[in-house]
Amino acid sequence: MDSILIAMILALLIPIYEAWQDDDIWQTILAFTSIATKTSIMMLVISVSRDDWSIGVVAVIILSVGNAGLMLMAHLIKRINEA
Amino acid sequence: MTDKYIYIIVALLPLASFILVFQVNPYHALVIRAILGAIAVLVYVILGAADVGLTEALVGTMLAVTLYVIAVRSSLVMRLGILKQNTPQPESYFTELVTSLKKALDKYHLRLELVEYPDNQSLQQALVSQEIHATCIEQQHSQPNLEAKYQTAIRVHRLFEIMQQELTASETTLTYVPIANQEHQ
Structure with a gap:
């Protein structure tokens, strides 16, 4: 189980590097989406491995509501470039 | 309980905060703040505080970042008052001027917002009542050989300094208009 999680952490480092390097704001948002989803999936894996359902509920809420918040933020940032 | 992966995950937190601290663009910094969240x-x-995480x-991530994007959007802006043009000219000096203004402001992560006014009097009134930061009007043709076609008056001194430094185009003359910062009746 540990090796799965360590592989997921290594995969998490890829979008973190992308957010650090890229100058385009949309690439940064893309990296944020990737990180938000990956951390939620990691939480789900941990909740299954520990058999702790309160962690699983938090992960599911973040996975669904976090994406709605991201849409809102993307719309606000889109209007900066238009005006 | 003391799994090895916990240490690696906790080490990601200072990594993300370093990326956040060394970011100069305010919008990028906000998105990286969301990543940190x-x-x-x-x-x-993973340390067992599911309620704190939620x-x-x-x-911390959704509401605060969204509100900060709104705040940064409305504060990092230069409002330029212009006269309403009856005949829009696509290849005029004015579009060239707006492009060079935007280029100068981009270095300071500022945004340019054009506000149209029907006549010269309401334009000056808006500048005095601090609705806009600067006005840009076409110069009278007293000297036809003069290069500058537009006259830009700026009431914010810092913006005037930035423009003096960055604006190399000769389409406009720059003037600083000091306006007393007082309450209006």
């Missing part, structure tokens, strides 16, 4: 949620949750995700 996502990683913080993961750390809180609060960080909903308030």
Whole structure:
């Protein structure tokens, strides 16, 4: 189980590097989406491995509501470039 | 309980905060703040604080970042008052001027907002009542050989300094208009 999680952490480092390097704001948002989803999936894996359902509920809420918040933020940032 | 992966995940938190601290563009910094929030949620949750993690995700990441984007959008802006043009000219000096203004402001992560006014009097009134930061009007043709076609009056001294430094185009003359910062009746 540990090796799965360590592989997921290594995969998490890829979008973190992308957010650090890229100058385009949309690439940064893309990296944020990737990180938000990956951390939620990691939480789900941990909740299954520990058999702790309160962690699983938090992960599911973040996975669904976090994406709605991201849409809102993307719309606000889109209007900066238009005006 | 002391799994090895916990140490690696906790080490991601200072990494993300360093990326956030060394970011200069305010919009990029806000998105990276959201990334920091996502990683913080993961750390809180694996250490057993599911309620703290949920609060960080909903308030710290979603609400705070969205409100900050709105705040930065409305404060990092230069409002330029212009006269309403009856005949829009696509290849005029004015579009060239707006392009060079935007280029100068981009270095300071500022945004340019054009506000149209029907006549010269309401334009000056808007500048005095601090509705806009600067006005840009076409110069009278007293000297036809003069290069500058437009006259830009700026009431914010810092913006005037930036423009003096960055604006190399000769389409406009720059003037600073000091306006007393007082309450209006």
